[in-house]
Amino acid sequence: MPLVKNAKIVSDLFVHVVDGAELPGDGAVLISAARFLEDPETLSKRAGKTGVIWPNNRDLDDLVPYLDRLAAVALVFPSFRDGRAYSQARLLRERHGFEGELRATGQVLRDQFVFMLRAGFDAFEVKKESDAEAFASTARRYSVFYQPTGDGRVTALNRRMQLRHSESAGQ
């Protein structure tokens, strides 16, 4: 499954380590929420980078205390239809100030890219090669955005207000 970061297909530095398998001392790993929560203090202080795969039906409160020590959080789209991880992503970025990698996993298809970018995702485990290849062009598909999110894109309302101000300033 290709990983997309910065609009390019890149190699994944994180290793998915299944529950029960031994963790390498260093090196970047992605582990399950269950495993992480068994011993979060130790795990979040590993020498290597640690990322947690957080299920979309679990409250973020249990994860929040460790966010500043995590290199990545991977959120899950069990199906294209299940949009819970969009809320989790915005909360992690906008409310809890998470600055590490925010990865979309599961059924990640081309037609979700813009929504995901706007919700704060910056890494994408894309299901289909062709979708991954189309990432850059798909991400540019929209130039107008009605809603404010934490991604910094200026909303249509704000652009109109700016336009108004510049018009009245010019008079």
Place this chain on the structure above:
Amino acid sequence: MYAYDELDRTLINERVSEFRDQVKRRLSGELTEDEFKMLRLQNGVYLQLHAYMFRVAIPYGTLSTKQLRALAHVARRYDRGYGHFTTRQNIQYNWIKLAELPDALEYLAGVGIHAMQTSGNNTRNVTSDQWAGVAPGEVEDPRIWSEILRQYTTLHPEFSFLPRKFKFAITASDHDRAAIKIHDIGLRLHKNADGETGFEVLVGGGLGRTPFIGKTIKPFVHGRDLLSYVEAILRVYNQYGRRDNIYKARIKILVHELGIEKFAKEVDEEWKLMDASALTLDHAVVEEIRSRFSYPAYEKLPHMPDELKEAAHDPKFEAWRKNSVFPHKVQGYSIVTLSLKPVGGPPGDATADQMDAIADLAQKYSFGEIRVGHEQNLVLPHVAKRDLPVLWKALDRIGVATPNINLVTDIIACPGLDYCSLANARSIPIAQELTRRFANHETANLIGRLHINISGCINACGHHHVGHIGILGVEKNGEEFYQITIGGRADENAQMGTLIGPSVPYAEVADVIEDIVEAYLALRDRPEELFVDTVKRLGVEPFKERVYATR
């Protein structure tokens, strides 16, 4: 009318090109039908019994003549020459070809019309009072706020994959014509003691197999906080709404299972934690949207022009005027409802020729504006009273002056088994038969206000629960049967109807309705007592007795 600016236009054009790419990928086989399903649904394309069905949004029911002509063009060029207006201020085309859809959409985008989120598990078309901006006594024009919500909900990055569909409706009048109590979020615009605009927010209303009347979650949310409060509700729903069972996924079930107090508390907690600054609608922002709405330059006209006095001698004109013409907030003007319920016709259908003709008449007599109401009729919202006689003649010629507004033949019906793959039974032929049974306008007038709503299945697109008489198609051993409820209503006193007894076969439905109506005429204590009030006073028993005694 709201005029799109460059940004609105750019966005819908970008959406059209995205959809064109999605269709292309489907036609080339790159997308499976299952993958494509979700994408087409987000743009109003269903696969029905015979063909694709295409649902186009008419936000808060307002159309310009240019837009109505574009809808007519799509009916003529891409469909079979007609369209069907729905109960949620949409229009549906039933015979569209997938490969041509992107072109139809592009054409509509040219006049500022789109099909975004007219289906799928997202925030649907925001609906409002078809008399918004012209109804006497209205607090203020709710379309400003409808448009703000339309923009806010369009392609929302967080709420485009909700547990289930999500519908908003707004009213700003005491008499609710937008059926806000049967919406996921219903908003009643009113002012607080300081004269500031805000909303009573209702949540969890809806029909379908588990009908609920919406409950008030907050009596007053200030206008500036509307979007942040809505976002809090949607976020709670997105996270906690059920996704394990499609029939329990609407917000009404979450509200019901948690109880409105607990749900309200969850929303409040979320609302407090939010950094709402970006969503706050300060005065200037609201005024920016308001400034994009244009209003007619009304003339100073007499209350009772000579033309109207003269025409009063024509009983046919008078019958129509008394039935279909309503008071306007400006003296000398009227609101005119155009009946899309001709005797023997499918409710809510209009041909391309009718749409073009109505657009011409709107141009001439209604400042170029047309409205669509949830009762599946059209409205010319600004008609000078002096023009009523000549307008009536023109409307009559094209078959949209049946004087049956709010009467027994002004039936709301879903497409039913004639088109819909979900339906258990036909709706349209039942409606057609009933319009023939009650074709005599004098009889219909004698009966008075009576809303019959027909759904072809439990999904309740025909709002049967809230019809004064509700008719629900069910399937029994491969045959069409119908359950009859009475006493429902969709207005500010909304409530669900009560079942009168066992379901009846297709062939008997019209007889049963006639029995119910006859029983009402015998039972009402005076001619002014409406059907729904007689049912309220007496309960269902006497009606039940009448219907089943001989069956």
